[in-house]
Amino acid sequence: MVEQQEIASSPREGAQGVGGSAIAVALKLLSAGPLLILAILIALVSLTTPVFLKPGNISNILAQTSVIAIVALGQHLVILTRGIDLSVGANLALATVIGGLLYKVTDSSFVVIAAMLATGIVVGFVNGAVYVFGRLPHPFIITLATLSICRGIAYSISENHTTMRGMPDAVVAIGGGDILGIPNPFIVVVICAALVLVMAKFMVWGRWIYAVGGAPQAAVEMGIPVKWVLVSTYVLAGLSCGIGAVVLAGRTEATSPLFGNLLELDTIAAVIIGGASFLGGRGHIGHALIGAVMIGVIRNALNLNNVDAFFQMVAIGLVIVVAVEADVLRNYLESRARTLQAGKG
Amino acid sequence: MSQSETTPVLSVRNAEKRFGAVQALRNVSLDAHRGEVLALLGDNGAGKSTLVKCIIGVHALDEGEIVLDGVSTTIHSPAAARRAGIETVYQDLALFDNLTPAQNFYCGRELAFPQWLPRGLRFLRKGAMDREAAAIIDRLKVKLPRFDAPVALMSGGQRQAIAVARATVFARKIVILDEPTAALGLRESRKVLDLIKQLRAEGNAVILITHNMEHVVELADRAVVLRQGRKVGELKPDRANRQELVSLIVGAEV
Numbered sequence: 001m002v003e004q005q006e007i008a009s010s011p012r013e014g015a016q017g018v019g020g021s022a023i024a025v026a027l028k029l030l031s032a033g034p035l036l037i038l039a040i041l042i043a044l045v046s047l048t049t050p051v052f053l054k055p056g057n058i059s060n061i062l063a064q065t066s067v068i069a070i071v072a073l074g075q076h077l078v079i080l081t082r083g084i085d086l087s088v089g090a091n092l093a094l095a096t097v098i099g100g101l102l103y104k105v106t107d108s109s110f111v112v113i114a115a116m117l118a119t120g121i122v123v124g125f126v127n128g129a130v131y132v133f134g135r136l137p138h139p140f141i142i143t144l145a146t147l148s149i150c151r152g153i154a155y156s157i158s159e160n161h162t163t164m165r166g167m168p169d170a171v172v173a174i175g176g177g178d179i180l181g182i183p184n185p186f187i188v189v190v191i192c193a194a195l196v197l198v199m200a201k202f203m204v205w206g207r208w209i210y211a212v213g214g215a216p217q218a219a220v221e222m223g224i225p226v227k228w229v230l231v232s233t234y235v236l237a238g239l240s241c242g243i244g245a246v247v248l249a250g251r252t253e254a255t256s257p258l259f260g261n262l263l264e265l266d267t268i269a270a271v272i273i274g275g276a277s278f279l280g281g282r283g284h285i286g287h288a289l290i291g292a293v294m295i296g297v298i299r300n301a302l303n304l305n306n307v308d309a310f311f312q313m314v315a316i317g318l319v320i321v322v323a324v325e326a327d328v329l330r331n332y333l334e335s336r337a338r339t340l341q342a343g344k345g
Numbered sequence: 346m347s348q349s350e351t352t353p354v355l356s357v358r359n360a361e362k363r364f365g366a367v368q369a370l371r372n373v374s375l376d377a378h379r380g381e382v383l384a385l386l387g388d389n390g391a392g393k394s395t396l397v398k399c400i401i402g403v404h405a406l407d408e409g410e411i412v413l414d415g416v417s418t419t420i421h422s423p424a425a426a427r428r429a430g431i432e433t434v435y436q437d438l439a440l441f442d443n444l445t446p447a448q449n450f451y452c453g454r455e456l457a458f459p460q461w462l463p464r465g466l467r468f469l470r471k472g473a474m475d476r477e478a479a480a481i482i483d484r485l486k487v488k489l490p491r492f493d494a495p496v497a498l499m500s501g502g503q504r505q506a507i508a509v510a511r512a513t514v515f516a517r518k519i520v521i522l523d524e525p526t527a528a529l530g531l532r533e534s535r536k537v538l539d540l541i542k543q544l545r546a547e548g549n550a551v552i553l554i555t556h557n558m559e560h561v562v563e564l565a566d567r568a569v570v571l572r573q574g575r576k577v578g579e580l581k582p583d584r585a586n587r588q589e590l591v592s593l594i595v596g597a598e599v
Contacts, residue, residue: 202468202469203457203465203466203467203468203469204455204457204464204465204466204467204468204469205465205466206469207444207448207452207455207469208465210441210443210444211441211444211452211453213443214441214442214443214444215439215440215441215442215443217437217439218435218437218438218439218440218441218452219441219452219453220423221423221433221435221439222423222424222427222439222452222453222454223422223423223424223427223428223453223454224452224453225465228465229465232465281441281442281443282443334497334498335497337498
């Protein structure tokens with residue numbers, strides 16, 4: 001009797017279970033996609049280019065990718081709320097130049113670092129505040145404006161409108177040193193990622209970021225301080241530019257209005273390639289990092305194979321197209337999955 | 346007890362609202378009492394939504410006042426309305442598709458610690474929120490396929506149930522439901538109607554906006570009819586006066 005009951009109830013339950021778990025597995029695969037692609041990419045590059053896996057090259061990639069990764073973390077927060085920050089590269093350049101000018105008058109690493117971080121934060125705050133309180137329809141406009149303004153200021157205030165040499169010891173150590181063979185910039189990335197992870201996953205603020213990105217109107221209706229949540233993401237994106245400025249100025253022992261050229265493109269690409277959604281509210285911190293490493297690996301592989309820099313731009317562009325299409329496809333498949341499940345319920 | 350029976354939990358008095366040349370509300374007054382379902386009826390554009398938006402602080406009244414528990418109150422935002430004990434189930438449900446049911450329940454009023462930090466910087470008490478949300482879902486007998494999946498992956502009825510359940514839990518005075526069954530099938534509607542009865546039984550004043558006269562007759566203790574921004578009638582709906590209600594709504598003679 002008991003057996004019969006089980007049999008009687010099993011077809012429906014079973015169908016739902018299998019269908020449901022198949023859908024769940026498919027969704028899991030979709031979200032794990034970027035990591036799989038990165039693994040395949042690394043495998044392919046290591047097979048075709050043996051130099052790739054040499055420790056020297058690996059630490060090279062880590063150092064080169066670190067600035068993109070740090071700023072991509074900030075960009076990711078902005079994109080999670082359906083925004084975009086086009087000013088990150090110019091912001092970073094301005095931050096280094098202000099640090100460089102201060103280095104002319106003081107040897108204090110503390111002052112130089114604080115100035116770089118403060119510059120990033122101020123520009124970020126301006127972005128967020130004008131976007132939110134100026135009631136702009138989209139952050140595209142204001143961050144495009146600050147891109148131009150910051151780059152312009154960076155050029156006009158830097159000595160001879162170009163690169164300035166020298167950075168205090170601590171800055172050089174952060175950007176160029178290593179601990180037990182691990183490049184310091186990589187350690188900075190890990191610390192930043194850990195902090196962002198804690199904030200995004202375990203704090204109320206993080207929940208609000210996802211809520212605002214997922215349904216902005218509902219977020220207002222549910223009493224979330226949407227305006228301040230938005231401003232905070234731009235401030236943090238700005239701070240990430242300040243940190244990136246310290247790392248880059250340290251590694252190159254120089255500051256320059258030329259720094260961070262097209263960094264906005266690299267960071268947006270990193271976030272999207274990594275698998276976060278442009279539509280907001282979806283994606284985790286790992287996505288930005290995976291995307292940054294993927295860009296780093298592609299660049300490095302092309303370099304090792306003597307592909308010229310111009311074609312590298314083409315390659316990154318193509319990868320972005322593929323990644324955005326993957327995002328569209330993922331959303332389509334997800335809504336299909338929803339319809340399927342609803343049909344069963 | 347007699348106090349709560351005599352003093353309406355919500356009174357709207359002589360409400361006036363105009364948008365440019367359009368007079369959306371003209372001298373509308375109504376009372377809502379605890380343990381009572383008040384149906385708010387009217388054709389499209391009659392002023393139902395405007396009235397609700399004025400009550401929950403989306404719009405400010407040009408004239409008139411909102412009285413909560415006998416105290417004249419000005420509510421400036423939906424968040425303030427929630428704090429005052431007014432829950433709203435919006436027509437679009439105001440759910441976060443990317444969040445799970447439990448996350449949806451607590452969005453905007455997360456359980457978190459420590460208390461001395463500003464709200465946004467507190468740490469989420471995920472376990473507590475998951476447990477309590479599960480208990481609520483269980484108590485309301487809402488069936489969900491999965492508790493840890495985003496609500497985007499759930500059916501219309503399940504989503505509606507989540508939105509109503511969320512209001513049920515947090516409502517302390519008034520629950521406003523804007524066409525809660527409009528997009529639902531028969532079985533799912535039934536579920537939502539049961540939830541509304543439960544809300545009433547728990548002592549809330551329920552304001553129900555709907556076009557479904559069956560539901561009005563079944564559920565509503567009173568019905569207020571709006572037409573072109575005016576209150577044109579108020580009566581206790583039953584089978585007998587159903588036709589009268591309809592003609593009040595459309596403005597035709599019986």
